[in-house]
Amino acid sequence: MRAELQQPLGRLAERAAAEGLLDVAYATADSPFGPLLLARTPRGLVRVGLPNQDADALLADLATRVSPRVLEAPAELDEVRRELDLYFEGKLTDFDLPLDWQLSRDFRRRVLRAIARIPYGQTRSYTEMAKSAGNERAVRAAGSACGSNPIPLVVPCHRVLRTSGALGGYGGGLPMKEGLLQLEGVLDG
């Protein structure tokens, strides 16, 4: 973006927020695994894009599913970025961020809410998650709920493993899942 437009555009995002027109604010953030895309609504954090995910596709999806009023507004994500930075430095174990669950529904949302309660440095199995969400036999559905987690990292689906202890899958790729579990001291570094 041309430098001469930066200031007017910065103020535009501020005024849009003040007038309640900033339906989706987004920003990018650095992480040890690569750049993250962070998006929030007035209700809270709605989407975290992992480094291997296509940011443009993700924003287009938000425009369709949440609102086309999608604006880059880094200041709106300062707190999210701050907590994630601390988390990656190993200095934060519990995120204290309002979340917007609108991108997941029903059983999937219940699974994700259960995942959000798994403490730092601990793991659970897909079976346990299915049970917490109220349907012990829906293990495969619990797995796909993890796979479709719109708010990874903050909703720590990386803490869910196979009953055998095998890693299972991860939207950000298995090396990232391993790296996160090492950071939390679950796996040896």
Next chain:
Amino acid sequence: MSELPPFQTLIDEHAGDVMAVLRGAVGRADAEDCFQETFLAALRAYPRLSGAGNLRGWLITIAHRKAIDHHRARGRRPLPVAEVTEQAVTDPEPGDGIWTAVGALPPKQRAAVTLRYASDLPHAEIAAALGCSPEAARRSLHEGIKRLRKELA
């Protein structure tokens, strides 16, 4: 379900053009205010837009409405200045009388006149902004000018 792209895409692709149009229409000093008014108005209306065709033309049309609003507001309350300085020759302001008359034109003629004379757009671009054929744009412009001549005579 709407298939509109994220609003940020419009900013990334067209903010430079919108700013250039506004600088032409209201001058460098006031362009930034009009720029924000333009994008805020666009953002307000965006979810109700029926399709993603010619978003640039849509933004430029809004910019022109904001430029007209700006000229009108200026006409109503002249800016107080500490001392009268020479007007810069590079950025001539059209006389307020003309803009009041332009503001009274029917919408299509008004838009065509401002697009042509405040922003110096060619007929093809005016047509794109108004969503009509170049001939229709030329006709609106011609009708607008004829009417202005009569009004201001």
